[in-house]
Amino acid sequence: MKEELNINLIKAIQEILPPQVNIATRIMEILEIGKEASYRRLRNEVPFTFYEAALIACKLGLSLDQVIGNFGSKTGVFT
Secondary structure: OHHHHHHHHHHHHHHHOOOOOOHHHHHHHHHOOOHHHHHHHHOOOOOOOHHHHHHHHHHHOOOHHHHHOOOOOOOOOOO
């Protein structure tokens, strides 16, 4: 389950960022982490924490509801 959520978050980030933006660099900037730490998250070696996912979602305008697969609900889990 955790791995699936990580994959969904990475896909959501990829979809929202323009192609010319390096995803690892953007994650480094948002989370204030190093290059290797960013790449470990992108390779699913280290999962994003809830705080990190929330911070990324906030900075990029992502919906955590969509990341967890809550598409049909009229009320969001993370609103």
